[in-house]
Amino acid sequence: xxxxxxxxxxxxxxxxxxxxxxxxxxxxxxxxxxxxxxxxxxxxxxxxxxxxxxxxxxxxxxxxxxxxxxxxxxxxxxxxxxxxxxxxxxxxxxxxxxxxxxxxxxxxxxxxxxxxxxxxxxxxxxxxxxxxxxxxxxxxxxxxxxxxxxxxxxxxxxxxxxxxxxxxxxxxxxxxxxxxxxxxxxx
Numbered sequence: 662x663x664x665x666x667x668x669x670x671x672x673x674x675x676x677x678x679x680x681x682x683x684x685x686x687x688x689x690x691x692x693x694x695x696x697x698x699x700x701x702x703x704x705x706x707x708x709x710x711x712x713x714x715x716x717x718x719x720x721x722x723x724x725x726x727x728x729x730x731x732x733x734x735x736x737x738x739x740x741x742x743x744x745x746x747x748x749x750x751x752x753x754x755x756x757x758x759x760x761x762x763x764x765x766x767x768x769x770x771x772x773x774x775x776x777x778x779x780x781x782x783x784x785x786x787x788x789x790x791x792x793x794x795x796x797x798x799x800x801x802x803x804x805x806x807x808x809x810x811x812x813x814x815x816x817x818x819x820x821x822x823x824x825x826x827x828x829x830x831x832x833x834x835x836x837x838x839x840x841x842x843x844x845x846x847x848x
Contacts, residue, residue, distance in 0.1 A: 665698040665715040675722040680705040731774045764819035786837045800825045
């Protein structure tokens with residue numbers, strides 16, 4: 662148990678049997694009345710965000726979330742298999758939990774796996790990953806000055822928009838949060 666004065670970004674709270682991650686919080690002392698803590702909370706399972714105001718010094722239940730670096734091994738058709746690199750324990754994760762992270766997962770890639778009481782909550786990838794372009798239409802000389810984009814298929818099978826000068830076989834850096842092109846990878 663903790664109080665609302667102990668809130669920190671990233672902390673996970675157990676409110677009414679649901680897990681909520683603190684995205685943002687602010688202590689506020691209005692001219693009249695007692696102090697309050699305004700917060701923005703994200704439901705760990707559904708991804709829904711809500712604004713919630715707590716009275717100061719109210720007790721809240723802090724959930725214990727175990728975050729471990731794990732290596733993605735393979736997809737067996739029904740689940741994604743991750744391995745803890747410390748003790749070689751393997752963990753099967755349902756596709757619904759992996760979500761959009763599957764668009765950027767390559768075998769042997771590291772990911773952060775968050776669990777609560779043995780239940781996987783979410784998978785967190787690095788902010789950007791380097792992937793190879795497996796297919797894109799060829800560019801035309803002079804296209805680099807326009808700023809237009811074209812579709813390109815990554816080695817994971819996911820499609821993103823890239824500048825016209827990017828060619829098939831190039832490695833690019835991709836933002837995993839917005840599924841967007843960040844730049845070429847220098848070789």
